[in-house]
Amino acid sequence: MTISVYIRPLVIEDASISYAWRNDPVIWTYTGYKPTHYISSEIETAWLREKLAKTDQLRFAICVKELNTYIGNIQLLDVTDHDAELHLFIGNKLYWGKGIGYQATVQMIRYGFLIKELEVIYLKVHPANISAITIYEKAGFEITGKHNDLITMNISKSKFVSLQNQQS
Numbered sequence: 001m002t003i004s005v006y007i008r009p010l011v012i013e014d015a016s017i018s019y020a021w022r023n024d025p026v027i028w029t030y031t032g033y034k035p036t037h038y039i040s041s042e043i044e045t046a047w048l049r050e051k052l053a054k055t056d057q058l059r060f061a062i063c064v065k066e067l068n069t070y071i072g073n074i075q076l077l078d079v080t081d082h083d084a085e086l087h088l089f090i091g092n093k094l095y096w097g098k099g100i101g102y103q104a105t106v107q108m109i110r111y112g113f114l115i116k117e118l119e120v121i122y123l124k125v126h127p128a129n130i131s132a133i134t135i136y137e138k139a140g141f142e143i144t145g146k147h148n149d150l151i152t153m154n155i156s157k158s159k160f161v162s163l164q165n166q167q168s
Contacts, residue, residue, distance in 0.1 A: 005100050007060040007074060007107045012049055014061055017070055019044035021091030029128075056080075058116070062090065062104045071095050074104045076112055076121070083120040084112060088132070101135045109139060110164075113157040122154035 021027055022039040039047075051057060056079045062072040071092035076084035088105055090096055112118045124147060125132050133151065137143075140163045141153040 003095065003098050003100060004065040005062050005071075005103050005107075006065055007062055007104055007111070010048065010052060010059040010061050010073065010075075012045060012052070014070055015044040015048045016041055018048070018073065018091060021089075024091075024093075026093065027089065027091065058084070058111075060104075060108065060111075062100065064095070064100075071100070072104070074108045076108065076116070076118075079116070079118075082118065083122060084116075084118055086112075086121050086123040088135075097131070101132065102138055105135055105139045109155065109160055113160055119157050120154055122152065124148075124150040124152055127151055 019039050019041045022035060022044060025034075028034045051059060057075060057077050058079060059073065059075040061070045062074055063070050069092075072088070072090035072095070074086070074088045076086060078085050086105070086108060088101055088108075090100055109121055112121050122144075123136065123141065125136065127133075127150070133153075136153050139155070140160055141155045144152045144154050146152065
């Protein structure tokens with residue numbers, strides 16, 4: 001059975017779920033973020049409130065359509081008139097390896113290019129995160145180099161539109 005997802009803007013109430021993901025050492029392996037102390041729901045709520053107030057960040061929740069369940073985050077950070085950096089993670093490990101990251105990535109790329117009118121979306125990924133690299137390549141990203149031991153990748157609007165036209 002294929003699991004379908006949608007993305008929606010993150011809301012403060014999402015912190016009551018996402019704080020647990022921030023405390024999960026398995027997730028740290030892939031995000032590269034390791035908290036220096038326990039992240040409580042209150043800390044996560046304050047952090048999310050601060051992030052949602054930023055005008056150069058577009059933060060979305062990944063949700064399972066059939067259950068309307070919040071399972072991860074995807075965002076465009078450092079948004080300019082021209083480009084932005086993509087970040088993705090599935091916090092609910094029950095949904096790892098189910099094609100959800102790819103669906104959410106394509107939806108966010110579409111939003112970035114067609115709604116926000118960006119020209120380039122780029123990202124950085126840990127070389128050991130083969131699943132993420134596979135998702136990004138399938139979505140059309142190309143490896144452009146290395147930066148601080150991370151692989152850098154990007155996709156242009158023209159390439160994304162061309163790929164979408166080929167799939168139509």
